[in-house]
Amino acid sequence: MTEQAIRQDLDADGILLLTIDCPGLSMNVINEDLTRDLIAAVERIKTDDAVKGAVITSGKPSGFVAGADLKGMNFSGGGAGASSGKSRMAQLFEGVFTLNKLLRDMETTGKPVASAVNGLALGGGLEIVLATHYRVIADNPKIVLGLPEVLVGLFPGAGGTQRLPRLIGVQPALMFLLQGKNMSPQEALGLGVAQAVVPVEQVVQTAKDWVKANPKGGVQPWDQKSFKFPGGVGATNPNFVQTFMGGTAMAHKQTFGNMNQVKAILSAVYEGTQLPMDTAIRLESKYFAKVVADPQAGNMIRSLFVSKQAAEKGARRPANVPPMKTKKVGMLGAGLMGAGIAMVSAQAGIEVVLLDRDLAAAEKGKQYTADRLAKKRTAPEKAAEILGRIHPTSDYADLKGCDLIIEAVFETREIKADVTKATEAVVGADTIFGSNTSTLPITGLAEAWSKPRISWASTSSRQSRRCRWSKSSSARKPGLRQSPRRSIMWRKSARRRSS
Amino acid sequence: MAEAYIYDAVRTPRGKGRKDGKLHEITPIQLATQVLQAIRDRTNIDTADVDDVILGCVSPVGEQGADIARVAVLNADYAETTAGVQVNRFCASGLEAVNMAAAKVIAGEAEFAIGGGVESMSRVPMGSDGGAWATDPAVAIKNYFAPQGIGADLIATIDGFSRDDVDAYAVESQRRAAKAWDEKRFAKSIIPVKDVIGEIVLGHDEYMRPQTDMQSLASLAPAFQALGEQMPGFDEIAKLRYPEVERVNHVHHAGNSSGIVDGASAVLVGNKEIGAKYGLKPRARIKGMASIGSEPLIMLTGPTYVTQKLLKRLGMTVADIDLFELNEAFASVVMRMMKHLDIPHEKMNVNGGAIAMGHPLGATGGMILGTVLDELERTGKQTALVTLCVGAGMGTATVIERI
Numbered sequence: 009m010t011e012q013a014i015r016q017d018l019d020a021d022g023i024l025l026l027t028i029d030c031p032g033l034s035m036n037v038i039n040e041d042l043t044r045d046l047i048a049a050v051e052r053i054k055t056d057d058a059v060k061g062a063v064i065t066s067g068k069p070s071g072f073v074a075g076a077d078l079k080g081m082n083f084s085g086g087g088a089g090a091s092s093g094k095s096r097m098a099q100l101f102e103g104v105f106t107l108n109k110l111l112r113d114m115e116t117t118g119k120p121v122a123s124a125v126n127g128l129a130l131g132g133g134l135e136i137v138l139a140t141h142y143r144v145i146a147d148n149p150k151i152v153l154g155l156p157e158v159l160v161g162l163f164p165g166a167g168g169t170q171r172l173p174r175l176i177g178v179q180p181a182l183m184f185l186l187q188g189k190n191m192s193p194q195e196a197l198g199l200g201v202a203q204a205v206v207p208v209e210q211v212v213q214t215a216k217d218w219v220k221a222n223p224k225g226g227v228q229p230w231d232q233k234s235f236k237f238p239g240g241v242g243a244t245n246p247n248f249v250q251t252f253m254g255g256t257a258m259a260h261k262q263t264f265g266n267m268n269q270v271k272a273i274l275s276a277v278y279e280g281t282q283l284p285m286d287t288a289i290r291l292e293s294k295y296f297a298k299v300v301a302d303p304q305a306g307n308m309i310r311s312l313f314v315s316k317q318a319a320e321k322g323a324r325r326p327a328n329v330p331p332m333k334t335k336k337v338g339m340l341g342a343g344l345m346g347a348g349i350a351m352v353s354a355q356a357g358i359e360v361v362l363l364d365r366d367l368a369a370a371e372k373g374k375q376y377t378a379d380r381l382a383k384k385r386t387a388p389e390k391a392a393e394i395l396g397r398i399h400p401t402s403d404y405a406d407l408k409g410c411d412l413i414i415e416a417v418f419e420t421r422e423i424k425a426d427v428t429k430a431t432e433a434v435v436g437a438d439t440i441f442g443s444n445t446s447t448l449p450i451t452g453l454a455e456a457w458s459k460p461r462i463s464w465a466s467t468s469s470r471q472s473r474r475c476r477w478s479k480s481s482s483a484r485k486p487g488l489r490q491s492p493r494r495s496i497m498w499r500k501s502a503r504r505r506s507s
Numbered sequence: 508m509a510e511a512y513i514y515d516a517v518r519t520p521r522g523k524g525r526k527d528g529k530l531h532e533i534t535p536i537q538l539a540t541q542v543l544q545a546i547r548d549r550t551n552i553d554t555a556d557v558d559d560v561i562l563g564c565v566s567p568v569g570e571q572g573a574d575i576a577r578v579a580v581l582n583a584d585y586a587e588t589t590a591g592v593q594v595n596r597f598c599a600s601g602l603e604a605v606n607m608a609a610a611k612v613i614a615g616e617a618e619f620a621i622g623g624g625v626e627s628m629s630r631v632p633m634g635s636d637g638g639a640w641a642t643d644p645a646v647a648i649k650n651y652f653a654p655q656g657i658g659a660d661l662i663a664t665i666d667g668f669s670r671d672d673v674d675a676y677a678v679e680s681q682r683r684a685a686k687a688w689d690e691k692r693f694a695k696s697i698i699p700v701k702d703v704i705g706e707i708v709l710g711h712d713e714y715m716r717p718q719t720d721m722q723s724l725a726s727l728a729p730a731f732q733a734l735g736e737q738m739p740g741f742d743e744i745a746k747l748r749y750p751e752v753e754r755v756n757h758v759h760h761a762g763n764s765s766g767i768v769d770g771a772s773a774v775l776v777g778n779k780e781i782g783a784k785y786g787l788k789p790r791a792r793i794k795g796m797a798s799i800g801s802e803p804l805i806m807l808t809g810p811t812y813v814t815q816k817l818l819k820r821l822g823m824t825v826a827d828i829d830l831f832e833l834n835e836a837f838a839s840v841v842m843r844m845m846k847h848l849d850i851p852h853e854k855m856n857v858n859g860g861a862i863a864m865g866h867p868l869g870a871t872g873g874m875i876l877g878t879v880l881d882e883l884e885r886t887g888k889q890t891a892l893v894t895l896c897v898g899a900g901m902g903t904a905t906v907i908e909r910i
């Protein structure tokens with residue numbers, strides 16, 4: 009059963025109000041229903057003489073459009089073209105080009121189209137907005153506008169890599185495209201992404217007023233002869249060259265050259281901005297097809313979006329284990345790391361036993377919190393309360409009653425083993441024990457505990473990020489430096505199993 | 508096959524490649540024109556016997572665009588029948604041009620051919636021609652692009668050259684260049700540059716700083732540190748390729764890198780018969796030439812490899828070469844080659860180099876070939892090897908031998 013995702017209302021002035029309201033969803037997303045209705049709407053704008061122009065808005069108070077439906081994405085390349093004899097890539101291209109082409113059609117009917125953005129517009133949502141000729145945003149600083157696709161292995165593939173640079177210049181556009189950074193309505197206004205910011209109840213009227221006053225407003229700047237690319241463009245333009253020389257190197261070092269979508273964004277902008285719009289969006293879709301054809305994109309969407317959301321909602325949590333609140337942490341080692349963990353734990357209301365070789369060293373670790381709180385001008389009573397939770401000691405017996413132990417002592421196996429054993433003797437082998445190591449293999453360290461089982465990992469240092477991002481060694485020159493291992497925490501799960 | 512002989516070699520003095528440089532008012536086409544005219548006027552040849560003029564130019568756009576070699580031929584009033592072609596092998600363009608001239612002579616395509624180069628870095632700045640290598644993101648990432656200064660500092664890091672080491676090399680380059688000028692060792696080849704009213708605007712290498720010492724160099728800030736460590740942070744790219752490097756040691760600065768200058772060079776190459784026709788005595792024979800590619804990020808290690816390749820092909824060893832001339836793009840480049848090929852400093856760049864006198868990119872190869880030829884003649888020595896490090900990891904070399 010097909011349900012209507014876009015309502016059409018033609019007013020007395022011939023302005024077609026398109027209200028996006030995806031049925032059954034709390035937030036509008038670009039799915040099949042919405043695409044189908046948008047195709048119909050664009051067709052009507054183009055062919056119905058009674059329609060003089062259009063305004064697009066959202067029927068949901070939650071926002072305008074949150075982007076593509078990541079959970080429903082299918083890049084298998086099947087569908088209509090599957091039996092056409094075309095290559096898988098050609099089919100993929102056709103699939104991803106649909107929305108891109110649709111928005112291009114919308115901006116080239118010759119009739120003015122304005123957007124009335126009442127709430128957040130992200131990803132494909134903002135791309136719809138960018139394809140309109142006049143963009144009105146509600147004056148609410150909480151509204152976010154952005155193209156965050158890069159964060160989940162994708163990139164704006166409905167004209168975003170082409171329209172944003174043409175609106176605000178290549179360099180500022182790359183910042184938003186590569187970092188997935190959001191902008192507020194006021195920022196959008198300043199950059200020229202929006203032409204008007206008005207109170208939310210006026211967005212539709214303001215948009216309609218513009219359409220009525222600008223019957224010839226249906227031509228984008230980049231489709232006008234007089235168009236000058238903001239900031240300049242082209243392989244001999246010094247700004248352009250500098251932007252790409254620097255921007256590419258920054259992206260390369262941040263991703264270690266391993267992120268397909270980052271490379272595709274850079275190339276789509278570099279090549280596409282030197283092309284006329286119709287060719288440019290085709291090129292963008294070709295790069296998009298390349299990105300989604302690689303398993304990396306699907307994997308990133310799964311891990312960084314679908315699974316992450318599920319994990320945050322506790323998807324893998326055993327059903328009949330009651331939540332365990334950490335009340336007392338044993339912090340082994342009062343160095344910079346130990347002192348820091350002690351501070352954040354105490355601030356979170358957790359009692360901390362801060363243990364080091366001698367009391368002076370432990371006291372020094374506590375002083376760190378005192379100094380930091382003083383620097384932050386924390387109210388004296390509050391500071392006293394936080395400091396009251398940190399108990400410096402050099403006596404392992406004080407660890408009694410801790411429900412979580414974190415170890416941050418010297419990076420030597422012997423010292424770590426001694427500390428681990430001394431701790432187990434007091435708290436028992438069923439207590440959760442975590443190591444903050446960034447260089448030593450966690451399984452080896454766990455041998456000092458009588459019931460070890462690796463249970464979860466956390467990476468801490470920059471070095472371990474390097475190791476995470478880096479591709480197989482074939483992409484790198486063989487060298488002398490060893491990739492440091494991740495820091496991992498382990499715990500004994502007897503608590504759960506033996507019950 | 509014919510032998511290729513060098514009959515003449517000239518160069519302009521090098522002017523500071525800045526708006527206050529003495530050659531800034533001289534167009535690149537004028538620089539090229541004046542060296543071509545000098546070759547003609549010094550040898551009295553009929554330019555109809557010059558089949559081709561090959562000029563290196565690294566930023567062949569704007570005033571240096573549209574085949575500056577052919578336009579210089581016309582502008583120098585050579586025979587209309589003389590062809591001209593501009594080539595770009597980055598910093599070795601000038602030497603590549605001579606090698607191509609020699610190849611044409613050896614192959615019988617040309618009787619006389621001229622190789623050389625021109626670069627007005629003050630008027631057409633380095634990098635003006637853009638290019639996919641550094642700016643097309645797909646290409647730059649795939650090839651780990653980083654600018655040459657990062658490569659130079661990376662060489663110093665890997666080969667363990669300290670800031671003092673490279674500075675000491677620079678001081679010596681300045682000392683040698685000053686001595687060479689004092690003793691007029693360049694006199695035979697320098698063509699003073701004239702302005703539109705025929706007055707000499709520059710007769711000596713303007714960039715030199717003979718007073719340079721360790722103290723004055725110590726005050727200079729590393730030139731590539733910010734580029735490497737901050738924006739955009741090319742050191743990280745370098746470390747992806749060279750994971751054994753923990754930290755790039757940024758030792759190069761304005762005083763131990765090649766100077767940015769303007770200038771032009773030309774070398775007349777021909778076969779035996781055409782020289783005899785004009786009663787010209789061959790000054791040297793071009794014994795062999797070669798080019799190679801090597802790892803492009805470190806970029807500047809090519810001279811070692813191209814030297815090995817060329818000597819092997821010629822059945823020679825380092826000991827057979829009396830004088831080496833390696834363009835001083837950066838101090839570490841020369842130090843690396845001396846270290847890896849065991850070349851004593853007494854045989855290397857004996858009259859200083861680009862650190863003292865400057866490196867007008869496309870012209871340099873022709874210039875240093877002439878410099879070392881003059882020195883062979885002055886000292887009665889026999890054989891020299893000329894080489895340059897080249898962008899994107901290449902190297903080009905030529906061995907010449909006095910007759």
Ligand SMILES: CC(C)(COP(=O)(O)OP(=O)(O)OC[C@H]1O[C@@H](n2cnc3c(N)ncnc32)[C@H](O)[C@@H]1OP(=O)(O)O)[C@@H](O)C(=O)NCCC(=O)NCCS
Nearest residue numbers: 598655716719723724727730760761762764765766767836
């Ligand atoms: C290293 C480099 C970036 C320096 O450029 P720069 O900063 O424009 O150099 P400048 O000539 O302005 O010199 C900078 C400073 O060093 C000083 N300096 C230069 N040589 C000096 C010397 N021998 N002794 C003392 N001071 C010296 C200058 O006086 C100047 O000082 P100031 O700032 O007080 O005026 C530039 O020379 C370079 O890129 N060279 C390499 C060129 C190249 O890559 N060629 C291709 C090779 S592959």
